[in-house]
Amino acid sequence: MTPTVFVAGLFHETHTFLHERTGMDSFRKMALFHGRDIIANNxxxxxxxxxFLWYxxxxxxxxxxxIQMAAMPSGMVEEEVYNYFRAHFFAALEKSWPSLDAVYLxxxxxxxxxxxPDAEGRLLEELQHFLDARGKQIPVVAVLDLHANVSQQMVSNSTCLYAYRKNPHTDAREAAIKAAVLLHEIMLEPAVRQVFRATPYIIPPAGLGTDxxxxxxxxxxxAAMEAASPEILCINVMAGFAYADIADCGVSFTCCTRGSAEKADACLAELERELAQHLQAAYPEENRLEEVLALTGKQTPVLLIEAADNIGGGTPGDGTGVLAPLLATGRNGIVAVLNDAVAVQACVAAGIGANIALLIGAKTDAFHGEPVKFEGTVKNLTDGRFxxxxxNSHLASIMGSHVNMGTCAVISNGQATILLTTCKTPPMDxxxxxxxxxxxEAARYIIVKAAVSHKQAYDPVAAAAFYIDSPGLCTSNLTRLPYRHIGNKIISMPAGT
Structure with missing residues (x-):
């Protein structure tokens, strides 16, 4: 008999320290699809x-x-968004539940x-209540981003979770297929259980590269545990997302198994010990710009990694904490990308070839530097699509292969070439x-607003790369952030370790 599987998607990485709120417009700009439009657009x-659809x-x-909804990482999601998703999700389920053999998310x-604070846990619990009320016992399988902040609520109300294995997320599509394979196996043999283990560690994104x-x-x-134990369907290592001030923030592990819960828990405890043994590498120290410039030689380009304005972590992408002091040194060959819709419109009004003086960047908040005066020529204007x-890049895991940066302008002078975008776009391709x-390849210095997600694209063309300490709410120094809800979680290298 051919299985019938209900599929839906809800995708957002929420930075709770940002003042902005993420509303319906943010989802409409990226992904808000109903019914067959999900298939057509993916x-x-x-x-x-x-x-999933391929499998x-x-x-x-x-x-x-x-229903499928997704938005770029950003601030707290407005309740209207969750309510909209919930209403359409359960309306679609109500029409189809009698014929369903599984749910895939x-x-x-x-x-x-x-x-x-746990939107996915809430959704999964409401889904389980919906199915229980109708006497429907079917597997619920979900694929997760490696940076998921997983809760017991999520685990208790799903059959199997499966997370990406790589950061940068070059395996997002592959992970979704693997989750679908597991769903197939569970439909054939339903007897599985999940075991969850939280850890006390919150690690900044720059410390979470999988290489x-x-x-x-x-x-x-x-991976060795999975290979050695045929009863284990999967073991997940969830890195967590450090910029969510919630109780479930941080690194966690899950195991989906046909074996005993005790053995699964012992495996996860061993993984926590392995993590503790390597904590020294989890909290990287960043460099001062002047120190890096003194070290750089003639080989170029040099990547100046501005993790504190990591677009993939939710920050606005208009920070000037590296660009401003770099311009002040008088060095040239600089390439940077700033999300600045106001500056883009000024360039559009001026036209290609026009000389223009602008204040660029730092327009969103007071945490990412000050606007920079820049005088140059408008070199290019485009619709921003590419x-x-x-x-298989990290960006495909978020946006797919068709990217829309909104109207864009390129401005240039003897020092720098700046790409100005209307929609913030992570530097992952x-x-x-x-x-x-x-x-x-022709640049001397490239400012990259990322933590790890840029590496697959940028490292092959770079002569060197340095993480720069700069202002911003995706700082790698988590002690700078005003956490209130994480309890006794560890956010820096423990003393004496």
């Missing part, structure tokens, strides 16, 4: 939803698409709304620059 776009076609499943795992410890060591051990050069006429 086909072959490299996203997790695309991965479902291969298996011949009947897919019932509900594409979630981020770190969404915080005004009404709940380096601690994540490399912990993921390697988790195709990913790498369809070099197509962002090349599509606008900027050759990254």
């Amino acid at each position: 086909d072959d776009n490299g996203s997790p939803m695309d991965g 479902a076609r291969e298996r011949g499943w009947q897919v019932v698409p509900g 594409v979630l981020h795992g770190a969404m915080v709304s005004e009404g709940t 380096a410890d601690p994540m490399r060591a912990v993921l390697r051990k988790a 195709e990913l050069e790498n369809k 070099l197509g962002q620059l090349r599509s606008q006429g900027i050759a990254p």
Whole structure:
């Protein structure tokens, strides 16, 4: 018999320290699809939803698409958004539940709304209540971002969670397919259980690359445990998202198994010990700009990583904490991207070839520097649309392969070439620059507003890369943030370690 699977998606990584709120418009700009439009807008776009849909076609499943909503990482999600999703999600379920054999969800795992610190946990619990009330016992499987802040509520109300294994997230589509494979196995043999283990550690994104410890060591051990234990379907290492001031923030582990809960818990305890042994690498120290400039030689380009304005972590992408002092040194060959819709419109009004004086950047809040005076020539104006050069890039896990930065302008003078965007866009694919006429290989310095997600794209063209200590709400020094709800979680290297 052909299985019928209901699919939906809710994807947002919420930075609770930002003053902005994330409303319906943010989701309309990126993804707000109902029914068959989910299939039409995700086909072959490299996203997790695309991965599920591909596997479902291969298996011949009947897919019932509900609702898909996604927005760029940003501030607290307005309750209107969750209510909208919930209303349409359960309305679609109400129409189709008698025929369903399973539910598959594409979630981020770190969404915080005004009404709940654990939006995914709330959704999964409401879904379970819906199914229980109708006497419907079917598996609920979800694929999660590696940076999920997982809760017991999420685990208790799902059958199996499966998280990305790589950061940068080059395996998001692959992970979605693996989650679908697990769903297939569970539909054939439903007897599984999930075990959850929270840890006391909150780690900044710059310390969570999977090609380096601690994540490399912990993921390697988790993979060995999976391989050695046929009863284990999967072990997840969730890195957490440090900028959510909630009780469930931080690194956690889950195990989905056909074996005993005791054995699964013992495996997860061993993973926590492995993490503790590699904590030294989890809290990286950043460099002062002047120190880095003194070290750089003739080989270029040099990446100046501005993790404190990490667009992929939710910050506005208009920070000037690295650009301003770098321009002040008089150095040239600088390439930077700023999200500044006001400056873009000024360039549009002036036209290509016009000389223009602008105040650029730092227009969102007081945490990301001061506006910078820049005089230059408008070199290019575009609609800001581009195709990913790498369809498996980290950016595809968020936006798919078709990216829209909004109207863009390129301004240049003897020192710097600046790409101004209308919509903040993480620097996860070099197509962002090349599509606008900027050759990254020709730069001396490239300011990159990211923590780890840039590495797959930018490291191959770079002579060197340095993390720069600068102002911003995605700082790697978590002790600068005013946490109130994390309890006794550890946010820096423990003394004496």
